[in-house]
Amino acid sequence: MNNQDLKIGTAFISMIYFPLGFLVSLIEVINGYRWGNFLFAFILGLLAFSLIPYSDWDLTRHYETYLSYNNTSFSEVWEQSDNRYLVINTIIYLFNTFAIKKEFLPFFAVFISYLFY
Known part of the structure; x- marks a missing residue:
């Protein structure tokens, strides 16, 4: 398993578990990965979806x-x-x-x- 597959797997697990998703997306944004912004926005959107x-x-x-x-x-x-x-x-x-x-x-x-x- 290469590093790219590990990152993609972590991203999909992160969508299910909010704290891990938030942490992974922040790390990806800080590292400058383009899809980190998308993941960060998606995680916060899921948080807004679950808001009562x-x-x-x-x-x-x-x-x-x-x-x-x-x-x-x-x-x-x-x-x-x-x-x-x-x-x-x-x-x-x-x-x-x-x-x-x-x-x-x-x-x-x-x-x-x-x-x-």
Whole structure:
């Protein structure tokens, strides 16, 4: 088994076990490996996916918006949305339309944010 296979195996195990994944991804980012940034963003996205928000967080409001968009047309979403929330409400509507679980909202937000940071 060569060193590259060992790193790939460690990366896949790291996706299952968060502390190991966080440590391995930080080491890979420090060493300058390009896929280390992807692994770091993915691990933090998984952490965001497993987050259960408190009732006064904005994420709870987004989850409620997601649940309220069942059988809603896009024109209704457009009319009901305030200008500040038009983009996020459109994304929530698309997630609901394509039957993507609401927990993927924070996953994609964190993943994209850390990937392009």
